Amino acid sequence: MRSFDRLNRRSFLARTFAFCAAFVQGWWSRPGSARAEPDYFTGTDFVGKTRVGKFKQFYINYWKPLRRIKAADWTLEVGGLCETPKHFTLDQLKGLPTMTQTSRLKCVECWSAKAEWSGFHFSELMKLCPPQPEATGVVFHCGDIYTEHLSLADLNHPRTLWVTQMNGAPLSDEHGFPLRVIVPFKYGYKNPKAIVKIEYVNELQYGTWSKIGPYSPDGTILPGTDHPLDLGKTPRRISGGEITY
Amino acid sequence: MSLGLPVIASASSMVLIPEGPFTMGKGNQSPHGPERRLFLGPFLIDLNEVTNEEFQAQFPDHRFRKGAARHPVTKVTWYLAKEYCNKIGGRLPSEPEWEKAARGEYGFIYPWGDHKPKKRPHPFYSGVVKKKVGFNKQDVSPYGIHDMAGSVWEWTADAQGPLKIIRGGLWNLHLDFEYSKAFEKATIPPGERLSFLGFRCVRSID
Known part of the structure; x- marks a missing residue:
């Protein structure tokens, strides 16, 4: 019974940690969060969908990235x-x-x-x-x-x-x-x-x-x-x- | 709330709206308010929105795709809508006339009552869904008038400054029933031809 309890506590702590990590990651990359939008194209030879920097004021949608x-x-x-x-x-x-x-x-x-x-x-x-x-x-x-x-x-x-x-x-x-x-x-x-x-x-x-x-x-x-x-x-x-x- | 039996004179495609009071507007805030009781004399209003084939009978150059003869005519300017109604001996409805015909004497939120349907309309499409006028058996007002919440928006005779007031609503994936309340209104320049905008006519009774 003790062993079962310890496993449960260990399992509980591991799951709690995993949940918190997932929550933080999810919050960090939530829709609408600027952090969720990596800047893929600045300084490259390509252009595509972006919502970072000045494009927060005028979103850019492209079907696919293009040269x-x-x-x-x-x-x-x-x-x-x-x-x-x-x-x-x-x-x-x-x-x-x-x-x-x-x-x-x-x-x-x-x-x-x-x-x-x-x-x-x-x-x-x-x-x-x-x-x-x-x-x-x-x-x-x-x-x-x-x-x-x-x-x-x-x-x-x-x-x-x-x-x-x-x-x-x-x-x-x-x-x-x-x-x-x-x-x-x-x-x-x-x-x-x-x-x-x-x-x-x-x-x-x-x-x-x-x-x-x-x-x-x-x-x-x-x-x-x-x-x-x-x-x-x-x-x-x-x-x-x-x-x- | 229950109403008395609707008074329908339906020898033609128009319905008699009897004289009497009705509730216009909702709440006290613009653009829906103020809510008030008004009195209107009797008038006749089209049972359905004007269709492509009806419009073509007056304007032979009007074209529509196969199968759309009984769909509501759209992409007509306010001026053409007014001219059509005049040609058939009628006129465009005033806002109060339109709203009384849609909400009945006691001011329902929707033409059929105060509750929106549980089933969502057209769940997989974002645009205007046109069907034969009168197709929807739920979208019927206390006076028996069809398609005053769904189908397409409709020109009225009234204006706000240079813009004409439109009434009605349409149902699709994004809009749901949110803009189909029978006191909703919007304004459009009279020269516009828009795919979601049609009309119906009324006649005065002297």
Whole structure:
């Protein structure tokens, strides 16, 4: 009986220690804890999902890590149902008439963040590479192996912007260098980054997240609650569509 | 709480809401309050949200996918919704009219009563789930009106500044029933075409 008691005490102490260690480790790496987010990419040739440092104010989501894109090596390939497939350099795209707007982007994960974005409207690209009459949308192919579809109607919306600059500076790798599209009335997964190729298509196609998750291919921001990162994540009611605060 | 039998004049697809008092708002805080008793004269309101095929009958250029003829029409601006109602001899509902039709005389939280269903709606999807109007047999108001908590949000005639007030709600994985209380409201620019936003019409009775 004594031996049994000792074993129990020993076992009890060991289990208590293990529990405490697990608790401390769990607390240290809990979701939302900055300590839980190692900085995998700073100083490397790669960029990917991160929420450390300045990105606590504007989370970065990528589908997969990608090698940083060099402007000199990059062109935008435009193909599919277009009159003539073409390639555009970054300088050519930067030469298009520029628009600037302030927009808040909202992730389907519930957070949002705001910035000033500059770039060109889709109509400018359509002039250079018109779609065939049967085209109804565009499929985006991104550097992180992400794909997404947007209709021509959504691309021609006056608030949809093809972005090359953010807050007055060239897009950072994290925010989608060299080219991203913002659609402020749709969740972030409908806002492709690090675009390398677009294809005009004649039917709706499911993007990466809509194929594997419970995410609608429409992606319009719905009435609900927002947790803006730049406003302390304080919950705010939103009406759906573009967030205007 | 129990209500008397609903008064339904359903020779057409509209339902008579009888004149009388009703409870509007909830609590004392914005945006749902203040709670108060109002009086409305009689009016007719659509039994269901306007469908794609009904909308197409007035606007032949309207296109929708196969199988969606009886789904609620969405992606229409407030201006088009208003024009549709005018074309058929009606108008968009005021906020009080919409809320009385949804909550009944005594101000239910949901159209069917004060308790949210135990079963979660559409548990595996985050977007708008459209079905034939009137499909949900629980989402029925004391006056027999369908889809005032689920389905899609709806334009009203009323405004807050430059924005139009929308009422209703929709159900999905993330929203659950949280935004389907019949006193909920939101505001949208009238020129927007949104996939979660449709409408229904009312007619005055002189």
